[in-house]
Amino acid sequence: MISVFGSKAGKEEIEQVSESINNQWMGMGPKVKEFEEKFSKRLGLRNFLMVDSGSNGLYLAVKLLDLPMGSEIIVPSFTWVSCAQAVILAGHKPVFCDVDINSYNITEKTVANSITDKTKAIMVVHYAGLPVEMDSIKQFGLPIIEDAAHAVDSYYKGKACGSIGDVGVYSFDAIKNLAVGEGGGVTAQKSELIERARVLRYCGIGKSGFETSTQGKKRWWEYDIKEVFIKMNPSDILAGIGLAQLEKLDALQAYRKKIWDIYQNTFKDCDWIKTPCEASDGDKHSYFTYCIRIRKKRDELAKYLFEKGIYTTVRYHPLHMNKIYHSNVKLPNCEILNEEALNIPLHPNLSESDVEKIVDEIKSFKKYL
DSSP: OBOSSOOOOOHHHHHHHHHHHHTTOOSSSHHHHHHHHHHHHHHTOSOEEEESOHHHHHHHHHHHTOOOTTOEEEEESSSOHHHHHHHHHTTOEEEEEOOOTTTOSOOHHHHHTTOOTTEEEEEEEOGGGOOOOHHHHHTTOOOEEEEOTTOTTOEETTEETTSSSSEEEEEOBTTSSSOOBSOEEEEESSHHHHHHHHHHHBTTTOSOHHHHHTTTOTTTTOOOOOSOOOBOOOOHHHHHHHHHHHHHHHHHHHHHHHHHHHHHHHHTTOTTEEOOOOOOTTOBOOOOOEEEEESSOHHHHHHHHHHTTBOOBOSOOOGGGSGGGOOOOOOHHHHHHHHHEEEEOOSTTOOHHHHHHHHHHHHHGGGGO
């Protein structure tokens, strides 16, 4: 089965992991610090902290804003469940907004329709790595949580996505553009927020006993708990894989773009397929996933491809349509996407023959329309 998402790792990642194991340093250590420094340098981030997952990074980001309990936070409905879960776990209410039918991103208009007197923040998601029009979102004057899980190599007007809002979050899970297995990161405009995040990351303590022992404290095993929080420490195993992935990220991204361009050039002449948007001039896309729209027989196409050995999916089932959130809003574009969207394989572990097969099988489905 050709997978819809995937990553590509090899001997460089194995060497990094072996080094950590041989040094008996598998928890959070020097490789985490090195990854934080190199990732920050690549993206031009003022402050960056690695955590154990992008989902926990979202929860941490919401907590860092110190919003009044029960605040409303606008969240695009066409996104992963962690966005809503982070808001709820932090004691707030997600208010789901629609997305643009072409970009799959939130816009000034979709956000404006969802703002109330209780709105205290906006969560932005750069879907598939296509930058959101951030200037129009910033004009609302509300704190912005920027989910750049798909956008590790995306830029908006020359600035790295994730670095534009008040707090930005990255994901490095097993299928992301920079894949470490599980992992994430948080950045912020204000350095004091990252310093607080550093304390929170380790159960609200901040420093381990070993770190304290090197600073002259007599009883280094006695710790001062600053805040009540969960543990979000990443490991040197993850960070080592991340360091190897950083070194090859340009090559991985070039291959993603090559596949993207093949799809764009092939499907542009298929009048029954709506292809995804390109980035605006001056912006840069990350090509995390390729999401097409099929106005007729989307489900049948998915089943057809599955039977041909090609796995597809819909990213994402709109959050407002999940009963657990008790939402009664109608979001027409998200609901259209729920019926028409289909993510087809795009990742660096695809072979050229895989891509050729995907293209041929999709084109051959036209006879069933």
